[in-house]
Amino acid sequence: MAEAAAAALVKVIFEKLADEAFKKYARSKNIHSELKQLGSTLSQIQALLNDASDKEITDESVRLWLNSLQHLAYDIDDVLDDVATEAMHRELTPESEASTSMVRKLIPTCCTKFSLSHRLSPKLDSITTRLRYLEKQKADLGLIVKEEKPKNTSRRNETSLLESNVVGREGEKKRLLNQLLVGESSKEKFSILPIVGLGGVGKTTLARIFYNDTRVKDHFELMAWVCVSDEFDFKDVNQLQIALREQFKDKRFLLVLDDVWNQNYDDWEILVRPFHSGAAGSRVIMTTHQQDLLKKIGFNHVDNLESLSHEDALSLLALHALDVDNFDSHETLKPQAKGIVKKCGALPLALKAIGRLLRTKTEGEEWDDVLKSEIWDLENADAIVPALRLSYHDLSVDLKRLFAYCSLFPKDFMFDKEELILLWIAEGYLNESTADKSPERLGQEYFEKLLSRSFFQPAPNGESFFVMHDLMNDLAAFVAGEYFLRFENQTEMAMEALAKYRHMSFMRERYVGFQKFEAFQRARSLRTLLAVYVGVEQSWNTLYISNKILVDLLPQLPLLRVLSLRRFNISEVPDAICSLNHLRYLNLSRTNISKLPENVGNLYNLQTLIVFGCESLSTLPM
Structure with a gap:
């Protein structure tokens, strides 16, 4: 499952390397040759990913190789983001450039380029060495260049079915x-x-x-x-x-x-x-x-809700896969359908997920591929329902990454679609260059696809929110791997273990103390820090967060892109937040802040600033 995240990150890296403004700035800083060499080696690895995607399901060595690649891809993306942020800073501060121009004329050109290239060259050399090592491992792992299987573009309507279409x-x-x-x-x-x-x-x-x-x-x-x-x-x-x-x-x-x-x-x-x-x-x-x-x-006897009967299960599969009540008009698919129902244990959620997967497959051979997939027989099949893993495996690389991101949210979390899309944008998951549409529009389309495949469900109470079934939540945590952490009570976790995580959420509690998060000063690669909550928010409850977290911890997380401090009793935004140059998303809603720091405008990457419900906020920086 690591292949999806690695492939998505690699795609983002190539998009950044191909950007003309980026290449121009890299040449001006004398690091273009290192970046070109890095891109060349990475392209050779990219060609192996289709084969690795098939083999990681059953080959632990390939899975570990993909994990190493994903960690490396994160490091590459961080370096490129560093370069792009500095380029943006230079572009948006022309006065500073002008004030130092007389001094620069007195300094040799090589020395004016020294700072950035001196800082990044060792990192780039280390990254290139690690890339070459991964590339050389392909023979031992049996990885080959393999064309991606063409996706069937003949698909039925992917809108979600109403609950009135319940079978049995x-x-x-x-x-x-x-x-x-x-x-x-x-x-x-x-x-x-x-x-x-x-x-x-x-x-x-x-x-x-x-x-x-x-x-x-x-x-x-x-x-x-x-x-x-x-x-x-x-x-x-x-x-x-x-x-x-x-x-x-x-x-x-x-x-x-x-x-x-x-x-x-x-x-x-x-x-x-x-x-x-x-x-x-x-x-x-x-x-x-x-x-x-x-x-x-006092209930001495309770009847358990059982799985569906075989006939009802077949009918449910037909409804979600073919928009019909049974397989009478699709006799050639009936043998495979019976086998799939048996594999799913007649479990409705599993049948819905597989049915939505099969909507994209119209040939008997494609149904055979699903029925005979190795995923049904994996050792840990009891922990994660195989039908759900199959449904995930059939998603595009982009959708896999968006789904894995949802592992940051606890079970029964109420998803606000618009807010989730803003988070996806801030993480760099929705790039305008992938389509002739805005990231917001692309996010809407991706969310609807996940909804249509039963990865999300409308909230039961009829509100305009969405939920994720517990088993889907378990699947998200499983595929997210060692990059996402829902931080709860892992106070004993070693600092070395924390260093590998890139995205983290924690539960909003009455008191959030510094001691719980002290070890995160070592998590310098962290990109996401989200305070989340389950259930109905009680407006009369005051929530506190240690000032040491804001003042001492946050500056130690220089790569943060997403920060949510929603609903905490914060009266002042520390200036330290304005040093987080990579920040894209800052949620301060329903806090008690009265003003924002004057230098918040120096956050050149900031895309989303949420101050909804900040009743004490009276002015914004000019």
Whole structure:
């Protein structure tokens, strides 16, 4: 899976090397010959990537070779970005150039070029040596120049199907709908309707059907949907409970608690306290993988939601692959379809993902390739659903990289499409040169493709957000490899291990102290530092971040491109942030800042500055 990221980075490197303005500046600084030699060696390696893509699935040596190439490609891109940033600085500060022109006339030309070439030449020499070493390994690894398989351009409409197109589950739908609308009399004002089953079996889909049913909407006065993930924090919920108690008071409500992982009964007692203020006949739908908590609540027996029947599974595959209800009009594909259903274990999520993959494949041989793929039989197939890996493997290089980036976000995270696209742009994933359209437009198209292939799903509560299924989130973390880190409680992680990461996110907590991040002073190659949050943001909660992180740590991360400090109780932006010359994205929304540093204009690469909700902000630098 490392091939995708390496190939995408290599493509970006060649685009930078081909830029005329870049080449002109490199010649003026006397480093063009080193860059030309680097490009020549890299092109020889690039020719091997198609073969490496096929072999890394089963060959660990090839996977490690690709990892080394990706680390090296990051280093090359950092050097080129350094050159481009300095070129931009020279171009945008003509007054500085003019003021030193008289001095320069007194200095030999070779010495005026000395600074940049002296600083970069050792790096370029080291990079070229490492590249040659990787190129020489091709014989030992059996890598050859191999043409990429042409993609079938005959594809069906890739729009996402509505949840109304759910196949099967008639018995479950009828039984649960009856319990929702009629149910049994109870001493409690609310009752629990559990939906239990394995990941990907369709629990959330089933809950969403009820939530959007007009009969259900007419029956309940108040409806809400909450993801109760393993990240859910039960501390400091007093104010939230007071607000909920008022909302639920004397109303018949329906609440969906989706993806309940926490099996602690005490936490459950805290969670449900406000529910007792509602009217009789209120319902709580709980989707979960486990039955432990349900047994503690008093459910002695719960029916698990099983995989689909063979016929329903075939029908679901036909719907997503061919836009038909069955294979009667596609008899030649039926044998392969039956084999694929068996490989997927009749799991709905897996069938949807494979079905969306097969929309791009119209020939029986292509369906055979999917059925006989080695990915089904990999040793760690139990950890990552093979059907999802196959679906990922079929993506373009660009889409693979965009999907892997989403590994930075925790399970049940609510994705804002526009904000995610801005992050992709800042990371350099969407280049205008790839199409005659803006990066924003390209990002929209890429997101829609991932959505159509079930890598994203619309948020269950009907808001304009998107979510990623837990199993897809696991897949993203798996393919992201050793470049992306969702930093949680890895306080024991060695400094050497941290140095390899390029992108990092951390959970926004009540107090974020410096000690937790002290080791990151060694992570000098870090490009991304994102503060993220799961669930409903509680406006009354004040979140704090150590000033030492802002003042002492950030200057030690000179390659940062993306920095989000959203919602922290920050009253002043430290000048140190203005030394981050590579910064493209800075999110200070909902902080307490009153002004921005005057020299924020020196961030020549800055593309996105978000100060939404900064109510104390009164002026901007001129």
